[in-house]
Amino acid sequence: MSYSSKLQILIIEDEKPAANRLRQLLQGFFPEAVLHGHLDTIISSVDWLQGHPAPDLIFCDIQLADGQSFEIFERIKVGSPIIFTTAFDQYAIKAFKLNSIDYLLKPIDPQELDQALQKFQSQQKQAGLDIQQLKALLVPQADHHKSRFLVKYGEKIQSVQTADISIFFSEEKVTYLQTKEGRRYILDYTLDQLEGMLDPRKFFRLNRKYIASFSSISEIHTYSNSRLKIKLTNTEDQDILVSREKVGEFKNWLDG
Structure with missing residues (x-):
């Protein structure tokens, strides 16, 4: 499915191959969108978000070069909708569902990306992130x-x-x-x-x-x-x- 919206999309991803693949997929869905990034650290992401207008949509990897990306949202208030990308196992996916946060499991499947984008366009807003709860849920238990x-x-x-x-x-x-x-x-x-x-x-x-x-x-x-x-x-x-x-x-x- 192709979308015509001229969105401003920010990519936060520390793995260059994964960022390039996501960029290619998004260009297919949003030919007219402006794609920013990829940003690969917490520091560079905070600096960008503080110095630019809020993007229409953020794709954000969980594990960045200098730590977990949740720290970005602890440092500054981000009102943009966020789709997290993750290579974490199934236990973590439950955390996203409980927090009403969209996610994509890497390597990203084009069909799953399409479904996430359709959900984004239907809602056009992001529920408040309970970062502490999400971080706690992402910590693996002993089992x-x-x-x-x-x-x-x-x-x-x-x-x-x-x-x-x-x-x-x-x-x-x-x-x-x-x-x-x-x-x-x-x-x-x-x-x-x-x-x-x-x-x-x-x-x-x-x-x-x-x-x-x-x-x-x-x-x-x-x-x-x-x-x-x-x-x-x-x-x-x-x-x-x-x-x-x-x-x-x-x-x-x-x-x-």
Whole structure:
């Protein structure tokens, strides 16, 4: 379905491929719309929203480069309708339904996007966001943390206990888990999806490539631009960096 409205649409998304796909889909639905962004951090999103008129519609990823996007709406009042995009598991989707917030599960399906846009055009308004309630609902409870992962080893399928996993990492668009013994297995999940499955007390998303367990971190060094360089056990990568925006969160995580 094609829409003729000349909307002002803001895209808040820290993954460039996902932002480009959303932009292409929206251009098909709204040929005359003005698409702003993509913005990839809380800071840049707050700055943009403070310096521009409110857009007609916002597409907003939950996990940004410097934290969860809910912080944007805690810092400033946003009256625009919002469609959240998320790679979180089913438990989180219930939170959106309870809060009457529209959402799209990534990778975005064109038909689901069409349905969300039809809902947006029929309502043309956004219910008030209960950010604290939504954040609480998005925190995985104990029974939502995966305790094991099924992996394929040759012609066999085996189960790897989460407690035996050192890191998860992405390489050439493939996701791997690596055990404390250094064995690697391919997973069918993205790192974004894994973030919603793992106990945040035991695993930390260092950057776009790595999720590390507490026990996998062998050395931490200060680095340029207030960043940190991390050395992981059984890993040859010498350039594992924690961005300046995540350093505070990382230190809090280390401190327990």
